Amino acid sequence: MGQKTVCVIGAGVGGLAVALRLRARGYRVVVLEQQATAGGKMAQLQLGDYRFDRGPSLLTLPHLLDELFALFGRRRSDYLPIVQLEATARYFFSDGLVLQAWSDPDRFRQEVAAAGLPADRLADYLRQQAFLYTHTADFFLFSSLHRWQSYVGEEGRKSLRALPRLDAWRTMHRRNRSTFGDSALTQLFDRYATYNGSNPYKAPATLNMIAHLEHHTGAWFPKNGMHAVVQALQTLAEEQGVEFQFSTRVTGLRTQRSKVVGVETPAGVVEADWVVSNVDVTAFYRDLLPDKRRYRRLSRRERSSSALIFYWGLRLQSSLDVHNLLFSADYKAEFDHLFKYKTLAEDLSVYIFISKKVVPGAAPEGCENWFVMVNAPEDVGQDWKRLTARVREIVLAKIKAVLAVDVEQVLEEEAVVTPVDIARETGSVNGSLYGHSSNSPLAAFLRPANFSSRYKNLYFSGGSVHPGGGIPLCLASARIVDELLMEKDKDNKKGTP
Structure with missing residues (x-):
């Protein structure tokens, strides 16, 4: 050519x-x-002897990299x-329940059953998500939806045949609640909406297929x-x-x-x-x-949500996993604040990512690098200095209450990134991490x-x-x-x- x-x-x-x-x-x-x-x-951030990944914290579908x-x-x-992670995350719920989400679906089901949750419904739920992925991925993820040729090809016909089961006209939350009721599993699977910066109370239930990637194809992390x-x-x-x-x-x-x-x-x-x-x-x-x-x-x-991130170099060795989530008691309020009011709720879900658990050199001996994130609204002119200070207090109090860790007593390095910083450094409009919401x-x-x-x-x-x-x-x-x-x-x- x-x-x-x-x-x-x-x-x-x-x-x-x-x-x-x-x-x-x-x-x-x-x-x-x-x-x-x-x-x-x-990107990557170096604070003294601590090294942080600044963005994505989990790898799925590594075969897409293999292709390159x-x-x-x-x-x-x-x-x-890369290494395959045994668990995708450790979840801490507001009622005191702690649940390890194992990558292996059978092991995960056993964990759910031991916690007294509806494990019998979990297997059927994950099978449904596997069906959604296998019948729609080639069309929705790997074909252009803006060309008529995609709709008459085999991938398009396959997805159209699966249309009655795509669950696009129910929200993620409605689907999850109809399956798991008011149990912790509903909140756990609602969380997957945040993987593309969306609201589980509005996003289509089709997106529940994201769970399939972690619990069937596996969760991975680079060494x-x-x-x-x-x-x-x-x-x-x-x-x-x-x-x-x-x-x-x-x-x-x-x-x-x-x-x-x-x-x-x-x-x-x-x-x-x-x-x-x-x-x-x-x-x-x-x-x-x-x-x-x-x-x-x-x-x-x-637009999608953004993030408020604290990078903390801590002088401690915790029992946490690579990925951890401390859930709020009112998940819907969080998303209402994010998308309706463009601010943050008083009770927040706190995500803690510690790459030191896989990468020994990411923090000094006896120390850990905590990437601590809360979902934040896009930047529309909020007072981020005030919001950041308030959120920091909320996050510190939640970590102390749930994990019995007084962060400020072991804090050695700190940096903060707001939606304004994300917009400036990455060119993402208003700091939205995923462009438009779903x-x-x-x-x-x-x-x-x-x-x-x-x-x-x-x-x-x-x-x-x-x-x-x-x-x-x-x-x-x-x-x-x-x-x-x-x-x-x-x-x-x-x-x-």
Whole structure:
């Protein structure tokens, strides 16, 4: 196909995956990244002797990474060793119940039964989620929903046949409550809505299939921390000749009729035959290729939640797991505050992620690195200094009450990230972690497409477009872009308009 040039804007995990796939096709690939390092939300933070993963904290569907290395005859394990976690998380409920969510469904069912919860319903529930995933993933996650061809293909027909069981017109919470009643399992499975920044009291029950990924396909963690995913992909890309330009801000795009012909930077214009944007698509139409109509339309859609994160280097050795969640007593109130009032409730669910449990070098001997997060609303001008101070008090009190740990007595290092920081550092509009929320039955179809309808050589990857946020979906978006671009390139060679 000759040495055509693809310019990828943004070196997040979706951008890296696109770069690798297109490099394997024989393109010259240039990646422009405004930060000094790759990763986007999958960045790393060093505080003294403590190292923290700043973004995603769990790896599912690792075969999507395997695919990228296999493109070049490499093994992912040589670049990125990972371990399978026995438990996905340890849950602490407001009534004192502690539940270990084992990755193995049989072991998890035994744990649930021992706690006096409805274990008999759990097996059927997980089988239903497995059905949803196996009958819809190829269509909803790995195909473009914005092309008619996807609906007449085998994947589309398979999903349409499963339509009566997709449960799209009930919310996640209604489905979970109808199965588990008022038991702790309802809150546990409602929690999966937060994996794409949504509200379980509004998001379609189809999203309950996320549970299948952890309890059937497995939960994994890189031996060197989550940022090692980025490092491995970048290393492979550089070995294969992908060109990176870091600390390079894209200021705009040059167009001619129905094509993008160049990407503007302070250092000059990068000419390209194809352009793939891995930045927040709303920000793209606001800043890089200004389009008031598209920007207004995207801005009107409800955005996902954000996060308020405390990074604490602590002089202690806890009995906690890698992933831990201290639930609030009123889960619905939390989500009402997030999406309706754009603030935080007085009783919060607190997520604690400790990579030291897998990565010994992430904290000094006898110490732990706590990534402590609460779900936060998008930034709409709140007083984050005041909110952060209040949330810190709530979180410290909850940890002391539930875990009997006085954080301030063992605190050695601390940093805080608010939605404002997330917006500034990652380009995510209003600090929303996943672009738009999935709080409607048609959310999957309303997510922005992976291609431009106006410019025939412009594509989009990453968490703000189809199929959504999170590592697996960003990798899926890269696969979709790869297939779309190849189809277009073949059409161009045949002279198809």
